[in-house]
Amino acid sequence: EWALTSALEIACLTNLPLRVFLHKLGYLGITTIPWALLVYALCVTRREKWLTRRNLGLLGLIPAVTLLLAWSNEAHGLIWRQYTLRIDSTGVWPQVERGGWSWVSIAYLYGMVATASWMLSRLLTRSQRVSRRRGVLSLVMFILPAVASLLQVFFLIATGNVPRNA
Numbered sequence: 001e002w003a004l005t006s007a008l009e010i011a012c013l014t015n016l017p018l019r020v021f022l023h024k025l026g027y028l029g030i031t032t033i034p035w036a037l038l039v040y041a042l043c044v045t046r047r048e049k050w051l052t053r054r055n056l057g058l059l060g061l062i063p064a065v066t067l068l069l070a071w072s073n074e075a076h077g078l079i080w081r082q083y084t085l086r087i088d089s090t091g092v093w094p095q096v097e098r099g100g101w102s103w104v105s106i107a108y109l110y111g112m113v114a115t116a117s118w119m120l121s122r123l124l125t126r127s128q129r130v131s132r133r134r135g136v137l138s139l140v141m142f143i144l145p146a147v148a149s150l151l152q153v154f155f156l157i158a159t160g161n162v163p164r165n166a
Contacts, residue, residue: 002029041116
């Protein structure tokens with residue numbers, strides 16, 4: 001879902017309203033994937049006792065708030081303050097000035113992915129060979145998208161696309 005909406009956002013080129021809609025739609029994946037990965041890691045590492053309704057709700061609170069803020073962003077600008085397009089000889093590039101809550105959400109969601117990765121890596125060091133292969137695949141499944149996304153965040157920071165008061 002996240003990859004598909006990102007690809008469609010890129011394909012829409014200069015249709016700014018459609019790009020913003022797809023950007024918002026992408027937040028469904030952005031907010032639920034880290035939560036689901038952590039739940040998966042809890043199951044694989046046999047920590048199902050942590051999966052109570054209360055804990056699942058608490059873990060999902062910030063992702064749910066982020067999703068609601070993304071869909072109502074025009075009213076407050078907490079996820080992004082400005083979403084514009086820069087058109088030059090190399091193509092059409094989105095210019096997104098992130099809002100303060102965006103950075104809170106990024107830190108929390110990466111924390112969930114890091115926790116799930118840590119849990120899986122511990123499983124790898126303590127399990128038998130058959131479980132180890134499953135653990136390696138699971139860890140790769142976590143790490144590759146997280147590294148790609150982290151590179152995007154570092155690029156935003158390096159290019160100065162960070163809110164001035166964040």
